[in-house]
Amino acid sequence: MRPSNPKTSRRQTRQIHVGSVAVGGDAPISVQSMTTTKTADVEGTLAQIYALAAAGADIVRCTCNEEEAAEGLAHIVPRSPVPIVADIHFHHEMALGALAAGVHGLRLNPGNLRKEAEIKQVASEAKDRGVPIRIGVNAGSLHPDLYKRFGGATPEALVESARLELSYFEDVDFHDVKISVKASSVPLMVAAYRLASETFDHPLHLGVTEAGPPPAGLIKGTAGMATLLCEGIGDTIRYSLTADPVEEARAGRQLLEALGLRERKGLDLIACPSCGRAEIDVIGVARAAQEALESRHLPIQVAVMGCVVNGPGEAREADIGIAAGRRRGHLFIKGKIVRVVPEDEMVAALVEEAEKLVAEGVEARMAAADAGAEAEAEADRRALLDSRGADANHSAAKVEIIRKTIHDEHGEPGPP
Numbered sequence: 001m002r003p004s005n006p007k008t009s010r011r012q013t014r015q016i017h018v019g020s021v022a023v024g025g026d027a028p029i030s031v032q033s034m035t036t037t038k039t040a041d042v043e044g045t046l047a048q049i050y051a052l053a054a055a056g057a058d059i060v061r062c063t064c065n066e067e068e069a070a071e072g073l074a075h076i077v078p079r080s081p082v083p084i085v086a087d088i089h090f091h092h093e094m095a096l097g098a099l100a101a102g103v104h105g106l107r108l109n110p111g112n113l114r115k116e117a118e119i120k121q122v123a124s125e126a127k128d129r130g131v132p133i134r135i136g137v138n139a140g141s142l143h144p145d146l147y148k149r150f151g152g153a154t155p156e157a158l159v160e161s162a163r164l165e166l167s168y169f170e171d172v173d174f175h176d177v178k179i180s181v182k183a184s185s186v187p188l189m190v191a192a193y194r195l196a197s198e199t200f201d202h203p204l205h206l207g208v209t210e211a212g213p214p215p216a217g218l219i220k221g222t223a224g225m226a227t228l229l230c231e232g233i234g235d236t237i238r239y240s241l242t243a244d245p246v247e248e249a250r251a252g253r254q255l256l257e258a259l260g261l262r263e264r265k266g267l268d269l270i271a272c273p274s275c276g277r278a279e280i281d282v283i284g285v286a287r288a289a290q291e292a293l294e295s296r297h298l299p300i301q302v303a304v305m306g307c308v309v310n311g312p313g314e315a316r317e318a319d320i321g322i323a324a325g326r327r328r329g330h331l332f333i334k335g336k337i338v339r340v341v342p343e344d345e346m347v348a349a350l351v352e353e354a355e356k357l358v359a360e361g362v363e364a365r366m367a368a369a370d371a372g373a374e375a376e377a378e379a380d381r382r383a384l385l386d387s388r389g390a391d392a393n394h395s396a397a398k399v400e401i402i403r404k405t406i407h408d409e410h411g412e413p414g415p416p
C-alpha cells in the first residue's frame with residue numbers, strides 16, 4: 001500500500017514529465033482531452049488543440065493510426081501550446097513514428113499492441129528520447145488471454161494487464177510510466193483504480209471510458225473520477241464524452257476546481273433554484289449572465305438570485321451577485337448592496353461590475369458603492385415582504401394541510 005501524503009491525503013506517486021507538465025507526486029492534477037480531427041489535418045488539429053487548451057486542457061492526445069498521422073504530428077508538436085501525447089493501438093511502428101515526430105508522450109493499449117518484442121522496442125526508444133508512456137488498459141479491449149484467465153474484465157484482470165506491460169518496460173529499464181485502467185462501468189473502474197493504487201506507485205490517469213453524450217456521460221465521468229479523487233487517487237484526468245472535446249476539457253477543469261484541487265481559472269456561476277418569491281426568470285437571467293461572463297474568463301464566483309428578500313444574504317459568499325426586486329436589480333459584492341439598476345440593465349450592470357471587481361479588487365469596489373444603494377434595497381425588500389408576506393412560498397399553509405391530512409388519517413382531532 002502506498003503511503004498517503006498527510007497534508008493533502010493524496011496518495012503518493014512518482015513524478016514524471018509529459019513535456020513541460022509534471023504528472024504525479026505533488027504536481028497539480030492535470031486535465032487531458034483528445035482531438036477528434038484527423039491528425040494528418042495539421043491546421044484543423046492545431047485549431048482544436050488551441051480550443052482545448054483555452055478550455056482547460058493541460059495535455060492533449062492525438063491519434064496516431066497511420067503514417068500520415070505521424071507526419072502530421074511532426075508539424076503539430078512544435079506549434080502546440082500544450083504537450084502532445086500520441087495514441088497508439090495495434091501498430092508499434094506508429095509509436096516509433098510518433099516518437100520521431102517529437103511527441104511528449106505515448107499511450108499504448110496493451111490489449112491491442114501485444115507482441116513483447118515490439119513493446120520493448122518502443123519502450124527502449126522512448127527511454128532514449130526521455131518520453132513517458134501511459135499504459136492505457138481498457139476493459140473493452142482487454143487482452144483475450146487475461147479475459148479468459150480472470151473470467152471477464154475484472155479489476156484484477158485490468159491491473160494484471162498493466163502489471164504485465166510494466167514488466168516488459170522494466171526488462172528494458174524503462175520506468176517513465178503512468179497507468180490507466182479504464183472501464184465504461186463506474187463501479188468496475190473505481191474498483192480497478194483502487195486496486196491499481198495499492199499495486200503501483202506510478203501516476204494514475206483517471207477516466208470512465210466511452211461514457212457517452214452529456215449529461216449522462218458527464219455524470220458517469222464525475223461519479224467515477226470524483227470518488228477516486230476524494231480518496232486521494234489520481235494524478236491526471238480525462239472525461240470521455242461523445243461531444244465536442246472542448247466540453248471534456250472544460251468539465252475536467254471544472255471538476256478539479258469544484259473539488260478544490262486546482263485554483264479557480266474561470267467563472268463559477270451560482271444561481272438560486274427559484275421559488276415563489278422570484279421576481280425574475282432566474283433561469284433566463286442566469287443563462288444570459290453565463291453567456292456574457294464566460295468569454296471574459298473572470299476567475300470569480302457570480303450569483304444570480306431570484307429575489308432581494310433572501311438573495312444577497314443566501315449568496316453572501318459569492319464575490320459578486322445580482323438579486324431582483326420590484327423590477328430592479330440589486331447588485332451586491334460579498335453580500336453588500338453596491339448599486340440598484342433597472343431590471344432590463346441587470347445583466348449588463350453585473351458584467352460591468354464583475355470586470356471592475358477583477359481589475360480593482362473588492363475593497364476598491366466596495367468603496368465605490370452608490371451612497372443610497374443599501375437604503376434603496378432595504379426599501380424594496382420591505383415592500384416585497386409587505387406585499388407578499390413572509391411566507392411567499394405558502395409553506396405554512398402547506399404544513400397546516402399536511403398536519404390535517406395526517407390527523408384525519410389517524411382519526412384524531414386536528415391540531416389546535
Ligand code: SF4
Pocket residue numbers: 272273274275276277278279305306307308309310311314
Ligand atoms: S427565496 Fe429568493 S433567492 Fe431564495 S430561492 Fe426563492 S427567489 Fe431565489
